[in-house]
Structures are given as structure tokens and as C-alpha cells.
Amino acid sequence: xxxxxxxxxxxxxxxxxxxxxxxxxxxxxxxxxxxxxxxxxxxxxxxxxxxxxxxxxxxxxxxxxxxxxxxxxxxxxxxxxxxxxxxxxxxxxxxxxxxxxxxxxxxxxxxxxxxxxxxxxxxxxxxxxxxxxxxxxxxxxxxxxxxxxxxxxxxxxxxxxxxxxxxxxxxxxxxxxxxxxxxxxxxxxxxxxxxxxxxxxxxxxxxxxxxxxxxxxxxxxxxxxxxxxxxxxxxxxxxxxxxxxxxxxxxxxxxxxxxxxxxxxxxxxxxxxxxxxxxxxxxxxxxxxxxxxxxxxxxxxxxxxxxxxxxxxxxxxxxxxxxxxxxxxxxxxxxxxxxxxxxxxxxxxxxxxxxxxxxxxxxxxxxxxxxxxxxxxxxxxxxxxxxxxxxxxxxxxxxxxxxxxxxxxxxxxxxxxxxxxxxxxxxxxxxxxxx
Numbered sequence: 251x252x253x254x255x256x257x258x259x260x261x262x263x264x265x266x267x268x269x270x271x272x273x274x275x276x277x278x279x280x281x282x283x284x285x286x287x288x289x290x291x292x293x294x295x296x297x298x299x300x301x302x303x304x305x306x307x308x309x310x311x312x313x314x315x316x317x318x319x320x321x322x323x324x325x326x327x328x329x330x331x332x333x334x335x336x337x338x339x340x341x342x343x344x345x346x347x348x349x350x351x352x353x354x355x356x357x358x359x360x361x362x363x364x365x366x367x368x369x370x371x372x373x374x375x376x377x378x379x380x381x382x383x384x385x386x387x388x389x390x391x392x393x394x395x396x397x398x399x400x401x402x403x404x405x406x407x408x409x410x411x412x413x414x415x416x417x418x419x420x421x422x423x424x425x426x427x428x429x430x431x432x433x434x435x436x437x438x439x440x441x442x443x444x445x446x447x448x449x450x451x452x453x454x455x456x457x458x459x460x461x462x463x464x465x466x467x468x469x470x471x472x473x474x475x476x477x478x479x480x481x482x483x484x485x486x487x488x489x490x491x492x493x494x495x496x497x498x499x500x501x502x503x504x505x506x507x508x509x510x511x512x513x514x515x516x517x518x519x520x521x522x523x524x525x526x527x528x529x530x531x532x533x534x535x536x537x538x539x540x541x542x543x544x545x546x547x548x549x550x551x552x553x554x555x556x557x558x559x560x561x562x563x564x565x566x567x568x569x570x571x572x573x574x575x576x577x578x579x580x581x582x583x584x585x586x587x588x589x590x591x592x593x594x595x596x597x598x599x600x601x602x603x604x605x606x607x608x609x610x611x612x613x614x615x616x617x618x619x620x621x622x623x624x625x626x627x628x629x630x631x632x633x634x635x636x637x638x639x640x641x642x643x644x645x646x647x648x649x650x651x652x653x654x655x656x657x658x659x660x661x662x663x664x665x666x667x668x669x670x671x672x673x674x675x676x677x678x679x680x681x682x683x684x685x
Contacts, residue, residue, distance in 0.1 A: 392440025394665020437510025550620030619664030
């Protein structure tokens, strides 16, 4: 439409061809405007506000409805059913086999029978021998407890509707605050394990627990943020926010880790159910399928299988700017992940002890923790198949953030597997008679 106005154009000018105040509207008979070079063109738009009966809490429903909801729900339920079925089978096999082993070991009466015993009972004098780099294991276990507490509380808040899918900043803020305050549990868990390993320098351990994982993550994040700064992007985290994060880290998290470490170290040391021999037993040559690298990589497949469908929707929510709202199913998947990590680690630990290999401490952590490797590989697959990122900086940001996520997933799943094996070994060795 060739719009007209009186006088010179300014911000307060009114059109004579389209003016709601004078009830002049655009009709088909208005003179059309030919688009020519260096000719003035006036664009207009109209907005009409209508009162709505929909409550504010329900206004997101239109955005949360999905067209492929049947496929989405079916995929999640199918994945959960498969994992539940496998978990049930694993639990049944383990219970029956262990019950038979314990009954057989306890029926050995003569000295000749006792000398001929084989399997996991044979390594009872070495199974609780402290591992190499035990300090580092304590640090990672404490960090995993901190991360588990943060994820669990965040999930519960999300399930009860305290965290809106529209406010992503609120979710991140809640996770950071919970991480800081869960430091007390990290210090307690690492100190308890450290004292069991006959450690004495609990302050040094508490400092490493408070700084190691956050330090690595902060270093990666700082480099990525520097790259964004270099691009002069508005998405860069301001210096003030970075300073606030460091202040929360050293002002709240580190002192809480020391408090937890002090309380944990003052507790009496955890007693082993059997005595440890002074001289370590020689480990016999293992079969190819009991090779540490092979069994660790195999152990990570099932936990990853429990979450990979849900992972697709989470990645889509983060990188394709869609809303993620099914926190109830996410919580169920998280519980299934915990169960799966525990059971697959216990099964592989049992096979390892039956092969007279008593070096289970680190392997239990790495077995379930190796699922993080599959997570990163899946993120790489997602990058090349679903995303259309061509710039180097954008690619670096994607892989940098996914590396942080995979590292956090490793710490979380590894700690679950470790505590499952810790409970399992103490249970079975306290159930057999050992002279």
C-alpha cells in the first residue's frame, strides 16, 4: 500500500491512509505501491490484545505439546522395560549363585577340603588390601557423592514442579547452589574411606576433594568462555559472574568440605570383615575376557543403554533450543541408571574375584564410569548427524561442554559402582567362615 502522511516524517507522524484513531483502515481499493530504487516505503503492523481465560500456570501447555509424543513415550517405556528385565535377571542369577557358593564354603570341614578351595574365598586375605593411588580414589568417591546429592535433590525439585522448563537459568542456579552445599557430604565420604585406608593427612585430602573436580571443570569452562569473549559474543559469562562463582567455590564449598572431612575423620575407622595378609598373593594369569580394559569397556554399555534415548531429548533441548519437561520420566531413568550401574559392577566384580583377581577397588569405579566414554561418543555422533555447525568456535564450545558433562557423568556413575562393590564384597566375606 502506498501510505501517505502530512508534513515531514518523524516518530510521532500519523498516516492519513491508515489511522485507527480516525478509524481509517486499509482496504483493497487503496492505491498499491510500486517498489522502486530510492523510493520511500512505510511498513506497518497492527496488534490487538484480547483477555484470556487461561491461567498463567497453564500458558506453557501449548509449547509443551509434542507432535511425536507416541514415539517419544514408547521409546522411553521400551528402554525402561528392557533395562528392568535385564536387571531382574542379573539379580536372580547373582542371588542363586552366591547362595550356593556360601553354602558350599561353609560346609568345608576337613583341612584337606579347605586347602582345595578355589574361587573368591581364596583371596579373602587380599581383597581389602588398600589399592594403589588410594588418595585419588577417595577424592573421586567424595566428589561422586557430592554430585549424586546435587542431582538427586535437583531431580526431586524438578519432579514436584519447583523448576520451570522455561527458566533454564533457574535450573543452573539451583544446581550450582546445591553443588556448593553438598560439599559437606563430599568431605565426609572421602575422609571415611581415607581413614579406612590408614591415611593420616585428612586436611590435604579435603583440599584435593574440594578443588580437583571443580578446578578441572572451571579450567575448561574458563577457556571456552575466553573463546566466546574473543568472538565478542553476548553469550559470554561476565567477569562479575565468574568472580561470584569462584567466591562461592572457595567461600562456601571448600569450608564445607573441610567440615565434612573433619567429622568423617573423627568417626571410628570402618573395620574389614576379614584380616589382610602382610604379603600380597600372586594373581594368576587371567582369561582374555577378564582383561581389565575389556571388562571395564563392557561394563559401561548397559548403564549407557539405560539413558541413551532420554539423552537424545536432553541434547535436543540444550542444542536445538527445545523445551524439556518430562522430569518424571527423567527421574525414573535416573533411578534405573543407579540400579543398572550397581548391578553390572557387582556381576563383573564377582567374576573377577572368582578368577582370583583381588584388585577390585579401581576397577569397580571404572567399570560403571566407562559409560561416560559412550556418552561422549554418542554426543560426537549427535554432532555430525543432527547439528549443522560449521564454525570452529561453535564446534569447540559443543565438544568442550559435552566433555564437562561426560566427566561429571563418569564421576557420578563410577561412585555408584564403587559403593555397590564395596557393599557387595563386605557382605559376601562376612558371610563365610574363615579360620
